[in-house]
Amino acid sequence: MPPFLRPLTRAVTYTRWLHVLIGAVAGLTCSSVYGVSGASVVDLVVGFFLLPVPLVVAAGLVPAMRRAEGLQARLMLFSGPHARGATGPGAAEHADPGVTVMPSASWNDRGRTALWLVLRLEAGCAMGFASTHLIGQTLALIGATAQERTVDPALFFPALADGPWWVDALLVPAPLMVLLGLVVAVGNLMTTAARRLLGPSPAQRLAALEERTERLLERNRIARELHDSLGHALTVAVVQAGAARATADPEFTDRALEAIEDTGRHALEDLERVLRLLREDGQPARQRPTLAEAGRLLDSARTSGAKVDADVTGPVDQLPGPVSREGYRMLQEALTNVLRHAGPVPVRVQVAAVDGLLTLDVRNALPSPTAPTGRGGSGLRGIRERATLLGGRAHTGPHDGDWRVRVELPLA
Structure with a gap:
């Protein structure tokens, strides 16, 4: 199997995807209260990306939140018994993920936890939008391939609206490949950020x-x-x-x-x-x-x-x-x-x-x-x-x- 396809066979890739999407819960809640149905792009940005920030920052200042985030990160961001790659390279990172499960002991810990929650919020909302639109594009191309023009396949490719069906069929995997590449890349970035922001403080290391x-x-x-x-x-x-x-x-x-x-x-x-x-x-x-x-x-x-x-x-x-x-x-x-x-x-x-x-x-x-x-x-x-x-x-x-x-x- 080519090396670039190996992450797609590991269960931890998809638990990381789920972990990132869970971070958008605060954005979905605030946007529902704010009301963004049919709103402009500015309203979407405010409702999803900006309005929840004070709330997640306040949550990050609670000492117990660091323990909760650490446990969740260990379970979903790192390879473990639930992952198919547990006996490979993922086994080493599961043995010592570098993420603490202790409550915040200082304001430095609280600040890093708050920053982590803001990062989860922004990444989760962005990944949520990308997942929705890319999966929607795939469904549109499948509909166009079946010559059922009930869904416009020109969501991202306007020139395809009146094109031959076999062109749509060849492009069906493209949005999914883009989505899976984003899932792997964002998952790796969030894992690295978790080690930095949820890792033990110098006192805990000592x-x-x-x-x-x-x-x-x-x-x-x-x-x-x-x-x-x-x-x-x-x-x-x-x-x-x-x-x-x-x-x-x-x-x-x-x-x-x-x-x-x-x-x-x-x-x-x-x-x-x-x-x-x-x-x-x-x-x-x-x-x-x-x-x-x-x-x-x-x-x-x-x-x-x-x-x-x-x-x-x-x-x-x-x-x-x-x-x-x-x-x-x-x-x-x-x-x-x-x-x-x-x-x-x-x-x-x-x-x-x-x-x-x-x-x-x-x-x-x-x-x-x-x-x-x-x-x-x-x-x-x-x-x-x-x-x-x-x-x-x-x-x-x-x-x-x-x-x-x-x-x-x-x-x-």
């Missing part, structure tokens, strides 16, 4: 940007939650299973299976909580673990074969919620990295909450001085990101022959 930023931050936080929780559980399970197979000790195997079961159960609880947040089903989500439960992480690392020497100082169970929850995840990720990259090696853990500062210090021996650490992944980057968001800092890397993860978070 609010939408802030909301999108919040959503992205929340999604990143959820991704970190899943990475830390499931990564820790899988690491413990792999290490425990490998150690149990290597030792072939029934008692050790029982302890390993118990540790795998306990870690898997907590991972499933974390997964259920995260999925509940994503579903937003209104049910209360499980409380995220805090540093008060750090003993579970240390026991899990010990049962995996690591020799953990832990020192906890200060009221860890009384820390502020965000600091305690993020501190738990950082400690979990640090221990997971130990098991994943260094194996069952001695680990020194220090947790101190003193002088308004929470300090996490995790050190472990490297397998060998020349062994690659392999620790440049998203886990350690997540620790640094969490610390930065809480106004703290984190350092990860070799230190005096050990691998060290040190985090400092303000308690304020």
